[in-house]
Amino acid sequence: MKRVSFFVHDLRNNPIVRAVPLAQALAADFEVEILGFLHGDADTGVYAPYRDLFAYRTIHCSLDVTSVAAAAPRLARMATGDVIYACKPLVTSLGPALLASGFGRRKPLLLDAEDDEWVPMGKTWPEFIRRDVVKGWRHASAWKYTRALHPFVRCARAVTVSPGCAAPASLERTPVRQLGEQREYISSRCPSEDDPSSDGM
Numbered sequence: 001m002k003r004v005s006f007f008v009h010d011l012r013n014n015p016i017v018r019a020v021p022l023a024q025a026l027a028a029d030f031e032v033e034i035l036g037f038l039h040g041d042a043d044t045g046v047y048a049p050y051r052d053l054f055a056y057r058t059i060h061c062s063l064d065v066t067s068v069a070a071a072a073p074r075l076a077r078m079a080t081g082d083v084i085y086a087c088k089p090l091v092t093s094l095g096p097a098l099l100a101s102g103f104g105r106r107k108p109l110l111l112d113a114e115d116d117e118w119v120p121m122g123k124t125w126p127e128f129i130r131r132d133v134v135k136g137w138r139h140a141s142a143w144k145y146t147r148a149l150h151p152f153v154r155c156a157r158a159v160t161v162s163p164g165c166a167a168p169a170s171l172e173r174t175p176v177r178q179l180g181e182q183r184e185y186i187s188s189r190c191p192s193e194d195d196p197s198s199d200g201m
Contacts (some may be wrong), residue, residue: 002031002083004084007096010036010092011034013047015093057075072096088112104135105120110156111158
């Protein structure tokens with residue numbers, strides 16, 4: 001059975017809540033593994049309500065951008081999936097997913113965009129400069145790093161959004177699929193090993 005590797009932002013907290021329904025929807029047809037950083041103390045584990053649902057591959061890492069950048073290649077190498085699925089277009093999730101997929105060239109890369117991560121914290125120009133540009137240089141999920149990563153979204157074959165929702169404006173040039181369509185797409189990219197006409201990816 002083919003495998004899908006999900007990269008999730010901060011597995012110790014609630015971003016896993018969005019990823020699990022996606023993973024469960026695909027688990028009937030594919031093996032699923034979930035990878036991500038645990039940002040916190042060394043004894044921090046996967047978010048408790050979801051801890052026993054899937055096989056998790058994790059690395060403890062602070063949210064310091066240099067720490068994340070140093071650990072991302074190691075997390076990427078832990079992925080064993082035939083398809084790579086990033087949950088949120090963030091440095092902590094899309095970053096290692098890009099590496100694991102060879103920037104979408106070696107393996108199909110998909111992206112789930114629950115929120116528009118381009119929306120800055122500052123609501124006025126002075127607030128924007130202070131909160132989004134000047135502050136947060138060490139924080140890997142700061143707006144400035146998310147924005148810098150955005151050109152690489154084009155490496156994704158498609159993006160999924162919540163049912164009934166349009167893609168965030170920042171992803172408007174990326175093909176949008178609902179989950180059912182994404183499952184069919186993954187199936188077309190990962191034909192059954194029992195299919196004699198299949199020659200792999």
